[in-house]
């Protein structure tokens with residue numbers, strides 16, 4: 001059974017193409033690529049490279065949001081992982097150990113978040129706010145308040161090295177996205193995550209281990225944040241507990257939402273979240289190369305959020321349905337009145 | 349001839365390409381109780397949602413007192429005197445009972461909500477339904493039946509001309525049904541037009557004056573109940589005749605096999621007094637009892653949703669512990685809960701995923717069912733239970749209530765359970781499908797499955813059970829076996845005083 005080609009034409013791809021085109025108009029050299037010292041260079045590569053940290057955060061965030069949760073702490077967890085990596089490499093530990101320790105720090109942070117949500121039943125937004133606030137303090141404690149710099153070539157490679165001609169962050173992003181997608185979709189994990197996002201009580205009745213699953217997705221988000229943290233630290237060759245990953249949790253959430261995963265939980269797509277992150281980065285880059293002031297970026301982002309919310313609204317779904325030539329295909333978002341919205345009037 | 353209060357004609361409605369109402373009409377006379385009947389998915393709920401402004405219609409007219417109206421939403425319909433209880437009762441679970449009854453029209457005092465008066469009024473209102481609950485408690489601490497009565501009481505209180513009830517009796521006991529019918533009779537005498545949707549034909553004959561039957565989104569006809577024999581009615585609904593399911597009894601001559609699960613001294617403070625329960629292979633145990641007698645609480649314990657304070661479980665002679673439903677499922681248990689919207693369906697997921705999920709959960713996440721296996725499974729049950737859907741990839745939330753219930757049943761039947769616990773299993777399921785489900789369950793029990801059925805419908809208990817447990821005050825107060833099982837005997841046992849029982 002082959003899906004019709006047009007079901008692959010997603011609004012996100014159109015948006016990405018438009019933004020890239022706009023960049024090209026503003027900066028005609030945008031699509032130029034050149035090969036130097038065994039590595040590809042060019043603005044397009046730059047978008048992928050710069051977008052990788054947020055894309056990696058978005059991979060973990062996708063799973064969390066699919067369970068109807070949210071993780072506000074990933075930026076702070078980046079700082080913790082970066083701090084662990086920088087201090088340990090400064091103390092002369094071998095690279096393998098350094099990476100393992102930084103990843104373990106991320107896992108522990110995720111485990112903490114997951115336990116608060118799944119075992120204590122805290123609201124995800126509150127539960128992860130705790131670490132969002134405390135995390136940078138923890139990172140500073142690890143670095144003892146300094147910006148710890150390093151010049152270990154192995155660790156720096158994570159941020160600015162290249163593999164097969166492509167920057168390491170891109171390779172890491174693509175590998176992680178592929179592995180995560182495989183882990184969710186070639187097993188039943190993806191279905192389970194969607195099920196608890198749609199209805200946790202019914203999922204428990206059906207025999208899912210909702211608690212373990214929830215802890216699992218937050219741990220995964222912590223793990224992804226740690227990878228992002230290592231890349232970000234390696235990129236600037238130092239751990240800046242105060243600034244690394246600042247506000248990136250919001251970019252990650254935005255990326256997931258652009259990718260089409262609903263904040264109400266349920267259906268998710270990791271590759272589309274990565275596309276979402278790249279859309280955000282393409283915008284950032286575009287504003288940078290076009291010479292607009294960076295503040296402009298925030299306004300454009302706000303405008304983008306509005307556009308997305310409108311596009312994903314049920315109204316747009318219906319309009320899309322009526323203008324689409326083939327009436328066989330269901331519209332992208334909820335087509336008609338759903339029972340939920342139709343009966344809520346009982347008490348109004 | 350009096351003019352109809354509400355009259356709808358030539359109503360069309362499509363969801364995407366799926367035409368669910370085709371030129372449907374209905375006339376409601378003042379002072380009549382009008383049954384709206386039809387199979388699961390016939391379009392009954394959709395029609396009343398259109399009448400009350402919850403959905404928009406593609407074509408047709410609605411006249412109220414002879415004037416065309418266009419209800420914008422439920423609230424607008426209420427203002428015009430049309431009150432409704434929808435099939436999926438939609439109250440606010442985390443507000444109090446009193447707030448649910450009066451929200452949007454709370455009594456005020458000095459510009460603030462007068463809570464004292466509101467609670468007093470709420471108590472008075474509910475006492476008419478002989479419902480004695482703490483109106484200051486959060487609504488979701490009460491059972492589905494209580495919530496249903498609260499929704500009905502609210503709708504009755506606000507409807508001036510028309511009252512629409514979509515399967516109001518689906519989870520009510522005989523007693524509450526009688527109380528409700530008493531109230532409906534009074535409202536009818538006051539000249540209200542009442543629409544009553546149900547799958548219980550006995551209730552239709554008891555209370556309705558006229559019936560409109562829908563089939564596949566078309567109106568088959570409207571007839572006075574007085575000259576509509578039951579068989580004709582069923583034929584109108586299904587399009588063909590079926591054997592009288594009334595006489596169908598599958599529990600009677602059943603010979604139970606070996607002991608499967610044995611619960612000893614199971615107890616949970618405030619939920620269930622200590623009880624012993626042995627379930628045998630091939631046995632069908634019915635659980636009866638009044639509202640609040642602890643039926644659902646018992647089922648939750650048996651399935652590991654709540655953990656007992658004390659008690660032991662042995663399955664096939666081996667001691668076991670249930671920490672969560674998953675453990676119960678690993679032992680071959682299955683449980684279709686009472687509240688399908690909250691605990692049953694996964695609304696945004698497809699029919700296929702909803703059917704496969706329990707089987708998949710038991711297999712574990714590392715061993716996914718192939719796409720083909722899921723499709724085969726779903727196709728098989730969609731056919732076997734006649735689930736009306738545009739396809740197995742349709743999100744289950746777009747199915748009609750009864751069809752959602754069939755999906756939940758299919759989910760458990762698909763796991764091939766050794767012990768199946770059904771809490772109000774046929775809630776909202778039509779006569780045709782009901783017969784089919786009884787047949788399926790019968791053949792599973794013949795193959796050794798043991799079944800525990802909880803139901804407020806005593807007819808259903810009698811039809812299924814080879815043994816009946818009667819619950820009262822959260823304890824097992826009596827047991828009936830084989831030939832002694834009858835509606836009369838169960839009613840008697842429910843009413844019996846505990847002292848007599850002990851003697």
Ligand SMILES: Nc1ncnc2c1ncn2[C@@H]1O[C@H](COP(=O)(O)OP(=O)(O)OP(=O)(O)O)[C@@H](O)[C@H]1O
Nearest residue numbers: 363368388389390391392393394746747748749750
């Ligand atoms: N929001 C919706 N979107 C798509 N299809 C819908 C929607 N609501 C109802 N339908 C379809 O319309 C048909 C009629 O549904 P409806 O709920 O009116 O049936 P019903 O007669 O009330 O059945 P039941 O006895 O099971 O409650 C069904 O086939 C259902 O799948």
Ligand SMILES: [Mg+2]
Nearest residue numbers: 393435748749
């Ligand atoms: Mg219905």
